[in-house]
Amino acid sequence: MARIFAYVTHKGGLANDSALELAAAAHKIDASAQPTAILTGWGRELDAACSTVGGSYAEIWKIANEVLAYPNAELVRKALQRVVPSNSIVLVAHEHFGIDLAPGLSIKMNSAFVSDVLNIAGVAGSCLKLVRQEFGGQVSAHVQCDTSSGAVLTIRPGAFKAGEITRDTVSSWISQAKSVPLRRADATWKP
Secondary structure: OOOEEEEOOEEOOEEOOHHHHHHHHHHHHOOOOOOEEEEEEOHHHHHHHHHHOOOOOOEEEEEEOHHHOOOOHHHHHHHHHHHOOOOOEEEEEOOHHHHHHHHHHHHHOOOEEEEEEEEEEEEEOOEEEEEEEEOOOOEEEEEEEEOOOOEEEEEOOOOOOHHHOOHHHHHHHHHHOOOOOOOOOOOOOOO
């Protein structure tokens, strides 16, 4: 299975509530996976937000640059494109910023895109079986997503209960985590 990343938004030094829901969705994709949280921004607020998700993810990637102090989907997309390995699955909360960020990110990464995911019904090889709603929630569509070249999924807030991830699961991820050197975006990067 592909490596799973969760893009976590934050404000005022606190990670969005969706951070735990994205971890629960990653666990539903692959129970043995150790999802990696990615946060972008600048300064003490970014540092504080990274600290708040530390208990939920075995690994956190922090992309810090002054131009990312104010969330701008185009700039975040460029930064993520540089650091997320190809063929990865990226989970993003289905909210205003995520709706702006995710479709373009999937194009730049040459990967599949599925929006507003409500449930992950299973995995068959490199195919994810997903449930999403269409026509204003009147129809539940069951779709398959080929993840062989990666995927970007927006996850509906509240669809995955944060309680589905236990402290034991996170402790297991942390104890199994490999020592991976921090990947940094090029210091000369300019938007």
